[in-house]
Amino acid sequence: xxxxxxxxxxxxxxxxxxxxxxxxxxxxxxxxxxxxxxxxxxxxxxxxxxxxxxxxxxxxxxxxxxxxxxxxxxxxxxxxxxxxxxxxxxxxxxxxxxxxxxxxxxxxxxxxxxxxxxxxxxxxxxxxxxxxxxxxxxxxxxxxxxxxxxxxxxxxxxxxxxxxxxxxxxxxxxxxxxxxxxxxxxxxxxxxxxxxxxxxxxxxxxxxxxxxx
Numbered sequence: 001x002x003x004x005x006x007x008x009x010x011x012x013x014x015x016x017x018x019x020x021x022x023x024x025x026x027x028x029x030x031x032x033x034x035x036x037x038x039x040x041x042x043x044x045x046x047x048x049x050x051x052x053x054x055x056x057x058x059x060x061x062x063x064x065x066x067x068x069x070x071x072x073x074x075x076x077x078x079x080x081x082x083x084x085x086x087x088x089x090x091x092x093x094x095x096x097x098x099x100x101x102x103x104x105x106x107x108x109x110x111x112x113x114x115x116x117x118x119x120x121x122x123x124x125x126x127x128x129x130x131x132x133x134x135x136x137x138x139x140x141x142x143x144x145x146x147x148x149x150x151x152x153x154x155x156x157x158x159x160x161x162x163x164x165x166x167x168x169x170x171x172x173x174x175x176x177x178x179x180x181x182x183x184x185x186x187x188x189x190x191x192x193x194x195x196x197x198x199x200x201x202x203x204x205x206x207x208x209x210x211x212x213x
Contacts, residue, residue, distance in 0.1 A: 010048060013076050014055040021048035021057060040065045077110045086110060086186065091193050092201040098127045102193065109182055118177050121163050121185045128192065139164050151196060159188040 006023040024047050031042040046059045062071040088106045091099055105120030126139060132151060134142035140161065147157040163185040166177060 007051075008048060010050075010057055010059075010074065012050045012053065012055055013057070014053045015050060020051045022051055023047070024049050024056075038065070086183070089190055089194065091197050094193060094197040095127075095131050098124065098131060098193070098197075101127050102189070105189075106186070109179070109186065112179075114177055114179070114182060117182050118166050118185070121166055121182070121189060124189050124193075125160055125164055128196075152192060156188070156192060156195075160192065163188050 008021050008023070009018050010021045011017065012019045012021070026047070027045040029042045029044055031040065033040040042063045044061045044063075046061070048057045048059060049055070050057070058075045060073045060075075086106050086109055088103055091102065094102070101120060101124050105117055105124060108114075108116040108120055122139070125143065128134075129136075129139065129142040129146065132146060132149070134145040134149070136142040136145050143152075143157055143160050143164065146152045146160075147154060152160065166181065166185050
């Protein structure tokens with residue numbers, strides 16, 4: 001068990017810079033050993049606390065005898081921690097259900113729950129189609145309906161159809177997607193959310209700024 005007085009430099013999720021963190025708890029070494037082969041694996045959980053803002057960080061360290069390089073993961077996820085992360089963007093005027101599904105999908109991505117993230121991409125599209133009363137017997141036709149109503153462009157329509165297939169493949173064919181593919185799908189979703197639900201609010205803010213006092 002490592003000393004509880006250990007201090008480590010970690011990027012603080014609140015300070016947004018690398019700060020000194022003190023260790024306040026650890027689990028000891030959990031794992032297994034095969035005496036016949038000499039192989040072993042150890043996992044250690046540790047809780048650190050930023051010595052500036054006191055925000056906690058949970059660290060999980062995996063060590064395998066055949067690969068002595070430590071595999072470290074941090075929660076909450078953060079940039080430059082070795083884990084791909086996405087920020088949850090502000091969506092001003094989206095219906096609450098759309099905001100909730102979007103937030104949960106981003107959280108699934110950041111927690112590396114790739115199947116749930118892929119499913120969430122499809123569900124976001126379905127929720128938007130329902131809120132906009134899109135016509136059609138299936139999601140493909142409903143996305144086309146968004147284009148026909150002038151809500152999305154031809155190019156974005158094609159992108160959303162591809163994102164729809166990501167969700168279909170994940171749910172029905174149990175196909176696994178990596179973070180790069182899911183990032184592209186989320187980029188398209190965020191383009192739709194940003195254009196459709198943020199444009200009017202941004203325009204109003206600019207008009208207020210331009211109006212003479």
